Amino acid sequence: MPKQHSRSFRLVCEDRLIPLVEALLHAQGYAFEPEPFSPLCRRLCCEPRPLGASLAAFFGYIYIQDRSSMLPPLALAPRPGEAVLDVCASPGSKSGFLAQLTGPTGFVLANEPTPARLGTLRANLHQCNLLQAATCSYNGENLPLAPASWNAIQLDPPCSGWGTAEKHPRVLKLWQGDKLNSLTGLQQRLLRRAASLLAPGGRLVYSTCTTNEAENEAQVRFAEEELGLVRETLPPFPGFVWEERSGGAGTLRVDGEKSQAQGFYLALLRKTAECGNADATAQTASGPRKGREGRDAGRPLPPECLAGPCCDPALLPPGRAALYGEHVRFIPEQATEMLPPDLIWQGALLGRLTGGRLSPAPRLRRLLPEPPRPDAALVLDDIADLTALLSGQSRQTGLAGREAALWWRDLPLGRVALKQGRAVATFK
Numbered sequence: 001m002p003k004q005h006s007r008s009f010r011l012v013c014e015d016r017l018i019p020l021v022e023a024l025l026h027a028q029g030y031a032f033e034p035e036p037f038s039p040l041c042r043r044l045c046c047e048p049r050p051l052g053a054s055l056a057a058f059f060g061y062i063y064i065q066d067r068s069s070m071l072p073p074l075a076l077a078p079r080p081g082e083a084v085l086d087v088c089a090s091p092g093s094k095s096g097f098l099a100q101l102t103g104p105t106g107f108v109l110a111n112e113p114t115p116a117r118l119g120t121l122r123a124n125l126h127q128c129n130l131l132q133a134a135t136c137s138y139n140g141e142n143l144p145l146a147p148a149s150w151n152a153i154q155l156d157p158p159c160s161g162w163g164t165a166e167k168h169p170r171v172l173k174l175w176q177g178d179k180l181n182s183l184t185g186l187q188q189r190l191l192r193r194a195a196s197l198l199a200p201g202g203r204l205v206y207s208t209c210t211t212n213e214a215e216n217e218a219q220v221r222f223a224e225e226e227l228g229l230v231r232e233t234l235p236p237f238p239g240f241v242w243e244e245r246s247g248g249a250g251t252l253r254v255d256g257e258k259s260q261a262q263g264f265y266l267a268l269l270r271k272t273a274e275c276g277n278a279d280a281t282a283q284t285a286s287g288p289r290k291g292r293e294g295r296d297a298g299r300p301l302p303p304e305c306l307a308g309p310c311c312d313p314a315l316l317p318p319g320r321a322a323l324y325g326e327h328v329r330f331i332p333e334q335a336t337e338m339l340p341p342d343l344i345w346q347g348a349l350l351g352r353l354t355g356g357r358l359s360p361a362p363r364l365r366r367l368l369p370e371p372p373r374p375d376a377a378l379v380l381d382d383i384a385d386l387t388a389l390l391s392g393q394s395r396q397t398g399l400a401g402r403e404a405a406l407w408w409r410d411l412p413l414g415r416v417a418l419k420q421g422r423a424v425a426t427f428k
């Protein structure tokens with residue numbers, strides 16, 4: 001029987017909403033304690049039903065994540081407003097945390113080449129309302145971005161996953177012998193490309209969930225010796241037990257068993273000003289894919305098309321809304337400035353255009369007018385009423401119109417449809 005660690009999660013909200021999200025979890029019987037390494041992270045003590053089925057998870061106010069996997073974004077430590085590239089992003093655990101750390105004025109480009117996993121990544125970012133994150137889908141080793149254009153890069157490449165063996169014992173058999181060579185080769189190609197995309201002085205966090213030295217300490221040596229990156233010493237995060245391996249000075253290796261976490265490895269590498277460009281030739285190796293949404297394909301939408309009873313366009317982060325077919329997406333200001341014109345990428349979904357106006361996605365809580373408008377908001381106090389609504393029961397509201405904002409006490413949740421005054425949940 002695989003051993004289960006206690007579960008951890010991250011709060012995905014502004015600081016002012018933290019007490020409300022915690023109250024929502026408490027109202028459903030969950031108990032938890034703060035993690036010592038980040039004010040946004042918590043560890044579960046009591047889970048009366050699976051945390052993934054909680055209301056806080058449903059509304060994207062928490063993200064369940066192994067505690068080790070929370071560390072790379074903290075090690076990269078983006079400043080508010082900074083732009084970050086996440087080369088291997090799905091399901092988005094690190095992209096999401098990075099977007100929180102950069103804040104609404106920041107920008108995260110989350111790349112994932114595998115189509116099914118790209119869908120999961122986009123769904124997770126949408127559920128968490130992280131409008132400052134955009135996605136693209138390229139093999140990371142061929143990412144067609146301008147050389148030396150990023151100050152902060154997260155590289156969490158495919159790895160053997162030996163650090164997850166307690167939960168997934170099969171990884172130890174699956175990844176052995178020659179198969180490991182294909183992984184280490186890919187990791188080196190990804191490191192080479194990431195190094196070439198780093199601006200002088202820029203930093204890169206390399207992380208894996210494996211205990212395999214060839215994918216960890218040896219890859220950091222490769223980055224130093226072949227790519228000219230310089231290792232920076234990471235201070236150990238509180239709340240973990242660390243392992244030491246020869247050649248690993250300054251990098252961090254989580255002792256999974258003693259830390260109640262996945263076995264994990266992370267290193268911080270910097271490109272010095274003198275460092276040459278390791279891979280300028282690969283810059284045009286992969287052209288854009290046809291038939292996807294590109295930067296210039298979207299028609300700008302004036303803010304008045306966005307304004308409505310459930311949407312205040314003044315709450316949008318820096319950037320603009322644009323129309324792609326019937327979908328309205330958010331284009332962060334930094335994306336317009338930083339991304340090459342031929343890159344194919346997608347901004348966060350805001351909703352659909354119907355009758356010349358935005359019909360916001362039901363989950364779009366970030367743009368709900370505050371405080372709730374009495375003529376256009378359903379404010380529930382009782383958890384039972386909320387769960388009944390989500391389980392398909394409609395509810396008389398006495399409100400006019402076609403939609404209403406949904407709140408639990410002072411916590412904005414999303415949008416419900418109104419049918420003859422009855423609220424109906426349409427969340428997917």
Ligand SMILES: C[S@@+](CC[C@H](N)C(=O)[O-])C[C@H]1O[C@@H](n2cnc3c(N)ncnc32)[C@H](O)[C@@H]1O
Pocket residue numbers: 069087088089090091092093094095111112113114117138139140141156157158159186190
């Ligand atoms: C370890 S997982 C990333 C986990 C993610 N960083 C997170 O925290 O949620 C590695 C990801 O790399 C993707 N991947 C596979 N080949 C790739 C490539 N050539 N370039 C970029 N990403 C790749 C995989 O599909 C997988 O989603």
